[in-house]
Amino acid sequence: MTITKKIEIGSMEVLPMGQIQVRTDTIIEEDGVELSRSYHRHVCEPDSDTSNEDQRVKDVANTVHTPAVKQAWADFRASQEI
Amino acid sequence: MAKVKIQGHASGTGVLTVTAPNTSSDRTITLPDATGTLLNSDGDGSSLTSLPAHTGNVAFPATQVASADANTLDDYEEGTWTPVYEDGSGNAGTTTGGGAYTKIGDLVYATFQATCSNLNSMSGGVRMTGMPFTSANNATYPSGVVGYMSSLATTAGYSVHYFMNPNTAYLEFYLNDSTAGTTGLQHSELSTSGQMFGSISYKA
Numbered sequence: 001m002t003i004t005k006k007i008e009i010g011s012m013e014v015l016p017m018g019q020i021q022v023r024t025d026t027i028i029e030e031d032g033v034e035l036s037r038s039y040h041r042h043v044c045e046p047d048s049d050t051s052n053e054d055q056r057v058k059d060v061a062n063t064v065h066t067p068a069v070k071q072a073w074a075d076f077r078a079s080q081e082i
Numbered sequence: 083m084a085k086v087k088i089q090g091h092a093s094g095t096g097v098l099t100v101t102a103p104n105t106s107s108d109r110t111i112t113l114p115d116a117t118g119t120l121l122n123s124d125g126d127g128s129s130l131t132s133l134p135a136h137t138g139n140v141a142f143p144a145t146q147v148a149s150a151d152a153n154t155l156d157d158y159e160e161g162t163w164t165p166v167y168e169d170g171s172g173n174a175g176t177t178t179g180g181g182a183y184t185k186i187g188d189l190v191y192a193t194f195q196a197t198c199s200n201l202n203s204m205s206g207g208v209r210m211t212g213m214p215f216t217s218a219n220n221a222t223y224p225s226g227v228v229g230y231m232s233s234l235a236t237t238a239g240y241s242v243h244y245f246m247n248p249n250t251a252y253l254e255f256y257l258n259d260s261t262a263g264t265t266g267l268q269h270s271e272l273s274t275s276g277q278m279f280g281s282i283s284y285k286a
Contacts, residue, residue, distance in 0.1 A: 011145055017249060019216050023161070037144075039161030041183065041214035043251035049172070080247045 004029045009054050010039065017076060018069040020044040022057055046073035159185045163214040165196040168252070169204040169269055174211075176200035179277075183214040190215050190286045197277040207266035210244070210253040215286040219249035224284035233275040242267055246284055253282065 010025035024040045044050055046069050050061045090098075103109060142158045149156040163181040168174045179196035192214060217224060225245035234242070236257060243264055244253040256264035257271060 015216055015249075017219075019249075019251065021215060039159060041161055041163050042212050043214075043216050045251065047172070076249065077247075080249070 002031055004032075009056050010037075012057065012060055014060065014064055017073055018046040018064050020057065020060055020064065022053075024054075046070045047077075155187050157185060157187055159183075161214065163192065163194075164212045165194040165210050166212045167196065167198045167204065167272060168209050168211045169206050170209065171205070173203040173205065175202050175204045175269070175272070181212070181214070185215065185286065188218065188286050189283060191281065191283045193279075193281040195277070195279045198272050198274060201269050201272070201274055204269040204272075206269060208255045208269055208272050210255065211251065213246070213251040213253070216251045217246040217248055218285040220285065221248050222285070223247065224282055226280055226282040228278045228280045230277075230279040232277045233273060234278075235271050235273040235276070236267075242278065244280065244282070246282070 006025075006027040006029065008025055008027065009022065011021075011023040013021040015021065021043050022041065024042075026038045026040070027034055028036045044053065044057060044061055046065045048061075050058050050065075053061065140158070142156075146157040146159075161183055163183055165179055165181045166174050166177045175198045177196050177198055179194065181192060181194040181196075183190055183192040185191075194210065196210065223245045225243060228242040228244070231242055236242070237259065241258045243256045243258060245256075246253060255267035255272075257267045258264050
């Protein structure tokens, strides 16, 4: 009987303004059969530091977070502050 | 070959009618290999096909199948998130603690307990980043009040409040220290050992 723990990116959702909602799944398996799965979430915004993100998140961020998206995000943030 | 038996009710007088669908194709209904009572439904029952009611669970797919219908429940998820104290420029303080969330449809309920052990380069107003979902872009500013706090450098009697800007994934903290309302909670007021517990419900 072998118990293993895997951590993987389970889901990424890109919102209209470029935020990437990331779900990280922690999977416990016994002999390859999944026993449990738990979720951890965070959001990468266009101005977020992605240097410590999973490579797949970095790849999406590099594609989505263009200078225009980052500028639009900065403008939006400035307009929303109250 | 198994036999088919249709039996009337011993005392009931109503007539059971089986109505054929409006189709030119043959249709077959295969009953389960078990004894039980068919699920009652006033409608067409189409939305009941994925509800394993016999297990006591209602399971949703891991990836939401979003619906724009205001009367459709399209998501359920439980998980954790990591709260981090930051300033408005993204400078993070060293934060320990944790957060949990439950998402039901587009409603997120998130709880947190977070302690700052080092302000690092934080300056100015305090935020908490790491929220599990981005708030809806609807200018409703979901908000809450810290339920427990300790070791903050604030005046006794002041409460700490927070809200989410639309379309963001962080909390902005405010101190109820003004006659007219609040002012931003400053990093110096969070201090190097400030601890806060709280929760917030918001639309994602």
